[in-house]
Amino acid sequence: MIITTGEAEAPTLVERARSLAQETGCRYVAREGRSLKRLAQMTGAEHVLVVLEGRVRLGGPGRSVMEFHPSMGFIRLKRVLNGNSDPMLEAARMEEGDSVLDCTAGLGADSLVFSVKGGKSGSITALESSFPLYVFLKEGLRTYESNMQVCNDAMRRIDVKHAHHRDYLKTLPDKSVDIVYFDPMFREPMNESASINPLRSYANNEALDEQSVREAVRVARKTVVLKEKRGSREFSRLGFTVPERSQSKIAYGVISIDRKA
Numbered sequence: 134m135i136i137t138t139g140e141a142e143a144p145t146l147v148e149r150a151r152s153l154a155q156e157t158g159c160r161y162v163a164r165e166g167r168s169l170k171r172l173a174q175m176t177g178a179e180h181v182l183v184v185l186e187g188r189v190r191l192g193g194p195g196r197s198v199m200e201f202h203p204s205m206g207f208i209r210l211k212r213v214l215n216g217n218s219d220p221m222l223e224a225a226r227m228e229e230g231d232s233v234l235d236c237t238a239g240l241g242a243d244s245l246v247f248s249v250k251g252g253k254s255g256s257i258t259a260l261e262s263s264f265p266l267y268v269f270l271k272e273g274l275r276t277y278e279s280n281m282q283v284c285n286d287a288m289r290r291i292d293v294k295h296a297h298h299r300d301y302l303k304t305l306p307d308k309s310v311d312i313v314y315f316d317p318m319f320r321e322p323m324n325e326s327a328s329i330n331p332l333r334s335y336a337n338n339e340a341l342d343e344q345s346v347r348e349a350v351r352v353a354r355k356t357v358v359l360k361e362k363r364g365s366r367e368f369s370r371l372g373f374t375v376p377e378r379s380q381s382k383i384a385y386g387v388i389s390i391d392r393k394a
């Protein structure tokens with residue numbers, strides 16, 4: 134993967150691109166008026182990350198181009214700030230100050246909602262095993278400027294790490310995080326999930342495995358939560374109970390650690 138800037142190579146952008154490349158072990162390539170296709174051809178890179186003013190874009194030969202935006206997370210956080218409930222937060226029994234390990238960071242929308250709810254005293258760690266997505270999300274959350282300070286602050290508080298969740302969970306002590314959250318790519322894709330579809334070509338599409346769930350149960354103090362399609366067999370296969378609250382197409386299965394289900 135290479136990192137470059139937009140066509141306008143402002144010194145601040147060049148500096149940002151260079152330092153991100155150094156931080157993540159990628160190669161910085163000066164844009165010098167060349168097309169992204171040309172840069173990819175020249176370097177043989179599979180992924181190209183483009184640093185722009187307040188924005189970041191990810192693409193590559195034969196792949197859809199994504200620009201970082203908090204999308205659905207933004208709409209949901211506004212609802213949460215207005216005092217409305219959010220089914221994910223309810224399933225997790227999230228409270229201000231809680232620590233959350235988001236094991237499937239993706240585009241960071243769920244992490245953002247956790248971060249808003251957790252507030253300044255909360256802590257959110259988001260794990261992403263796909264390297265290009267990890268760099269994209271890390272830079273997106275760090276630089277995206279929305280028109281809401283509370284959203285910007287919540288994005289900056291998320292600590293994004295490049296890790297497979299099973300390996301990372303193994304390194305954590307027992308009962309060291311309040312909530313462990315999984316949102317793996319659905320076993321059967323949902324057509325209407327417009328923001329997730331471009332992600333597919335970059336994402337780790339593996340099913341969630343039993344060992345990761347066992348580790349999550351060991352590490353969590355409060356809840357382990359799995360997001361899946363309503364009616365998915367993944368819930369029973371992995372030992373999650375689904376509250377029959379709504380008719381939504383998405384459901385949140387829960388393993389309660391501190392209470393009997």
Ligand SMILES: C[S@@+](CC[C@H](N)C(=O)[O-])C[C@H]1O[C@@H](n2cnc3c(N)ncnc32)[C@H](O)[C@@H]1O
Nearest residue numbers: 237239240241242243261262297298316336337
């Ligand atoms: C459905 S998306 C998550 C969407 C995310 N909840 C959001 O709000 O944007 C699943 C993400 O988890 C990542 N993933 C899948 N398996 C993983 C693993 N074992 N460890 C870390 N990340 C993983 C995928 O690469 C993908 O980006």
